[in-house]
Amino acid sequence: MADTVKVASVPISRRDSFNARDLRTRHLKPFDSGDIKVLLLENVSPKAVEIFKKAGYQVDYHSKALGKEALIEKIKDVHVVGIRSKTKLTEEVLSHASKLLTIGCFCIGTNQVDLGYAASRGICVFNSPFSNSRSVAELVIAEIILLSRQLGDRSREMHSGVWNKVSKNCYEIRGKTLGIVGYGHIGTQLGVLAESMGMHVIWYDILPVMPIGSSTAADSLEQVLASADFVSLHVPETPETRNMIGARELALMKDGSYLINASRGTVVDIDALAASLNSGHLAGAAVDVYPTEPLANGPGFESPLRNCPNTLLTPHIGGSTEEAQLMIGAEVGTAITKFVNSGASINAVNFAECDLRAIPSTDLTTVRIVNVHQNVPGVLRQINNILANYNVNKQISDSKGDVAYFMADVTVNDPKEISTIYEQVRAIQENIITRVLF
Numbered sequence: 001m002a003d004t005v006k007v008a009s010v011p012i013s014r015r016d017s018f019n020a021r022d023l024r025t026r027h028l029k030p031f032d033s034g035d036i037k038v039l040l041l042e043n044v045s046p047k048a049v050e051i052f053k054k055a056g057y058q059v060d061y062h063s064k065a066l067g068k069e070a071l072i073e074k075i076k077d078v079h080v081v082g083i084r085s086k087t088k089l090t091e092e093v094l095s096h097a098s099k100l101l102t103i104g105c106f107c108i109g110t111n112q113v114d115l116g117y118a119a120s121r122g123i124c125v126f127n128s129p130f131s132n133s134r135s136v137a138e139l140v141i142a143e144i145i146l147l148s149r150q151l152g153d154r155s156r157e158m159h160s161g162v163w164n165k166v167s168k169n170c171y172e173i174r175g176k177t178l179g180i181v182g183y184g185h186i187g188t189q190l191g192v193l194a195e196s197m198g199m200h201v202i203w204y205d206i207l208p209v210m211p212i213g214s215s216t217a218a219d220s221l222e223q224v225l226a227s228a229d230f231v232s233l234h235v236p237e238t239p240e241t242r243n244m245i246g247a248r249e250l251a252l253m254k255d256g257s258y259l260i261n262a263s264r265g266t267v268v269d270i271d272a273l274a275a276s277l278n279s280g281h282l283a284g285a286a287v288d289v290y291p292t293e294p295l296a297n298g299p300g301f302e303s304p305l306r307n308c309p310n311t312l313l314t315p316h317i318g319g320s321t322e323e324a325q326l327m328i329g330a331e332v333g334t335a336i337t338k339f340v341n342s343g344a345s346i347n348a349v350n351f352a353e354c355d356l357r358a359i360p361s362t363d364l365t366t367v368r369i370v371n372v373h374q375n376v377p378g379v380l381r382q383i384n385n386i387l388a389n390y391n392v393n394k395q396i397s398d399s400k401g402d403v404a405y406f407m408a409d410v411t412v413n414d415p416k417e418i419s420t421i422y423e424q425v426r427a428i429q430e431n432i433i434t435r436v437l438f
Ligand SMILES: NC(=O)c1ccc[n+]([C@@H]2O[C@H](COP(=O)([O-])OP(=O)(O)OC[C@H]3O[C@@H](n4cnc5c(N)ncnc54)[C@H](O)[C@@H]3O)[C@@H](O)[C@H]2O)c1
Pocket: 108, 109, 129, 130, 132, 133, 136, 181, 182, 183, 184, 185, 186, 187, 204, 205, 206, 207, 209, 234, 235, 236, 237, 238, 240, 241, 262, 263, 264, 288, 289, 316, 317, 318, 319, 320
């Protein structure tokens, strides 16, 4: 039997009913929604705090990311952790998270979490797959114009008191070609916006994707690099995208072209980019993400790109708009409370997606068994043997990779039966986490 999280949760609406309270206090560990501890890092949207507090959870809120040791200390004691792109939830960190039920990535990227290890520990991960894509696409459109007109340099000169009125190597974007690498949520939106401003769009993706508008699919990354005036990267961080743009790829780009990276810092070899900008081969770059990023706001940022010509550097703000953060806070906050309170794993990143319709609040004899187990033959038979003597109102199970998820609503005749079922399911060899929700 694997490590288990010894909790059951009680939806707020039923918490105060005499029967539920009686069942809970006599036959399960003392627990209610108020026992759920949430650790929120990296300035997660206040909307999420509002949702968690409304659910009755305890919220520990931090505006910055934590280093490994501090994170390990904090994560030991919490049921929920909410992060953005900086917090590294590695196997080492998660191995200390003995109570953790779920992780909320309040962003798009999930590369900062060891998703496979989290699933193997029964920890369900959620993200917000497209709430900030428009914000990123708009930032890139701005950057295309800023680069094309060298506005970063002109503004810096003016701030230092230098009037430098030039038109040499400053261009309109109309009629120029934008090459998009990674034609997903952001890439497609960007393509539409760029076309509406008169640009031609060519893109490359490893998946066969339908071209939007008048855009053209390229056969290879090399084709995009060789034909675009602007190359914008919108791929996730994967082993294949690490240093996807290095000295060779930069050399393939047109003389006087521009590179934009608002994806992940590891996608571009920063030293090679700096060399290309300083040599004058590239006419400019806009970079929002870096191989290593500071944990908190403040001075001390170092990069070979500092002071490169016509180079816009922004502090990973592609998704940092009021609109995006509000939507992300609501989406991830709601997904997490549903998972904790009712077991629903819809839109999970690393878990099979399961849900059951709610148990009516008038029904005080039905409980929900939620179980994560190793995806091997015979486990469902064992669980259903345990449930065989009860009325199972509904059940669902599904698997993803090595981990399976099971939910069942079971009517019991005697409150004592709840803890019997709980202990028996937990005792199954392949059990990862069992919870009883009622
Ligand atoms: N700067 C920011 O603040 C910010 C904000 C949001 C997202 N992002 C980053 O942008 C990335 C893309 O976001 P999205 O919402 O468009 O993701 P998405 O998953 O919708 O699209 C990514 C696309 O890249 C493609 N892809 C994967 N590997 C590839 C490869 N080797 N070559 C070519 N194409 C490849 C995928 O097939 C997919 O179509 C995210 O993973 C995240 O890392 C950054």
